[in-house]
Amino acid sequence: EVTGALAGTANDVISFGVHRPAGAVETPSNKISFELQEMAKYYFSQGGKLYRPTVALLMAASCSHDRMLETVSENQYKIAVVSEMIHTASLVHDDVIDESDTRRNRPTVNALWGNKMAVLVGDYILAKATQLLCSIGNAQVVSIMAQIIEDLVKGEFMQMGVRDSSSEARFLHYMQKTYKKTASLFANSCKSVAVLAGCNENIQRTAFEYGKNLGMAFQLIDDLLDFVAQSATLGKPAGADLKLGLATAPVLFAAREYPELDRLILRRFSESNDVQKAWDFVLNSDGLRQTRQLARQHCEEAARLIAFLPNSAHFGEHLTDLAMSQLDREH
Ligand code: FPP
Numbered sequence: 001e002v003t004g005a006l007a008g009t010a011n012d013v014i015s016f017g018v019h020r021p022a023g024a025v026e027t028p029s030n031k032i033s034f035e036l037q038e039m040a041k042y043y044f045s046q047g048g049k050l051y052r053p054t055v056a057l058l059m060a061a062s063c064s065h066d067r068m069l070e071t072v073s074e075n076q077y078k079i080a081v082v083s084e085m086i087h088t089a090s091l092v093h094d095d096v097i098d099e100s101d102t103r104r105n106r107p108t109v110n111a112l113w114g115n116k117m118a119v120l121v122g123d124y125i126l127a128k129a130t131q132l133l134c135s136i137g138n139a140q141v142v143s144i145m146a147q148i149i150e151d152l153v154k155g156e157f158m159q160m161g162v163r164d165s166s167s168e169a170r171f172l173h174y175m176q177k178t179y180k181k182t183a184s185l186f187a188n189s190c191k192s193v194a195v196l197a198g199c200n201e202n203i204q205r206t207a208f209e210y211g212k213n214l215g216m217a218f219q220l221i222d223d224l225l226d227f228v229a230q231s232a233t234l235g236k237p238a239g240a241d242l243k244l245g246l247a248t249a250p251v252l253f254a255a256r257e258y259p260e261l262d263r264l265i266l267r268r269f270s271e272s273n274d275v276q277k278a279w280d281f282v283l284n285s286d287g288l289r290q291t292r293q294l295a296r297q298h299c300e301e302a303a304r305l306i307a308f309l310p311n312s313a314h315f316g317e318h319l320t321d322l323a324m325s326q327l328d329r330e331h
């Protein structure tokens with residue numbers, strides 16, 4: 001219930017700065033701005049899971065020394081919004097990189113307006129997020145949130161990078177990539193709201209670790225769903241990772257059982273039938289179960305940490321539900 005209310009309000013605030021004022025007159029200069037705003041609003045207007053702002057707001061409430069929901073401050077609220085804006089900007093760019101034409105069962109920004117426009121729209125959302133972030137007026141928090149952007153870029157870069165030859169090195173590379181591409185956003189948003197709550201460094205670290213573990217579980221489940229979910233449920237094509245040349249956890253686990261997979265991983269499933277062969281290996285292996293098991297460990301670690309937060313008695317249960325519900329996620 002609390003999560004729903006928080007997510008609903010976050011949804012309203014997300015249109016901050018990207019709505020056309022009622023009765024605004026269109027002049028040649030503000031016409032450009034309105035057009036950009038329309039495109040920038042496109043993903044926000046579709047809702048999405050609003051998972052990141054929900055985590056940030058519940059963490060904010062759990063870090064508060066007061067017991068009231070209202071103790072989520074305006075600045076913590078802004079962090080929640082910024083987290084969703086950075087995420088959305090990265091999705092707009094990601095769909096260009098992945099040449100995706102469907103997200104949330106709708107055409108992507110690049111499918112509608114082309115790649116060049118999508119690059120600009122992603123940049124624009126990032127600029128708006130930066131303005132909102134700077135309005136908090138806390139240099140430490142700006143630095144923590146900027147780290148997310150660096151990590152997103154490096155995570156995406158690692159994903160494109162050369163494959164390590166040993167399977168251990170490959171798994172480590174995958175986990176580091178997963179932290180940067182996904183978990184850093186959860187971890188550093190949680191840390192930011194803890195800093196804004198005036199928590200000591202120990203609590204800041206606990207908030208960070210909660211977000212990190214939740215984020216790792218989130219991506220592991222995402223990588224699992226790519227093999228087991230239907231495209232209609234996901235709102236985007238299933239089975240996309242192998243086609244993009246990506247070896248995610250289910251494949252890396254499967255390769256321990258079927259070393260023949262190593263060659264396919266190294267050539268990024270580029271030869272004919274590689275994708276189908278890898279798919280069959282994964283489904284015949286224990287890889288999907290092991291991926292879920294690893295996700296479960298991260299969920300449980302996130303849940304364990306909640307007890308150390310100042311207001312866990314009131315909001316801890318929601319953070320626990322949020323972490324454990326990862327394992328039941330269908331999209
Ligand atoms: C989705 O992954 C993509 C990300 C989580 C991060 C993408 C990051 C960048 C493009 C670089 C940084 C850009 C900015 C503006 C900060 P996916 O392709 O595995 O998921 P999908 O199936 O939802 O497309």
Ligand code: MG
Binds near residue numbers: 094
């Ligand atoms: Mg991608």
Ligand code: MG
Binds near residue numbers: 098100
């Ligand atoms: Mg993608």
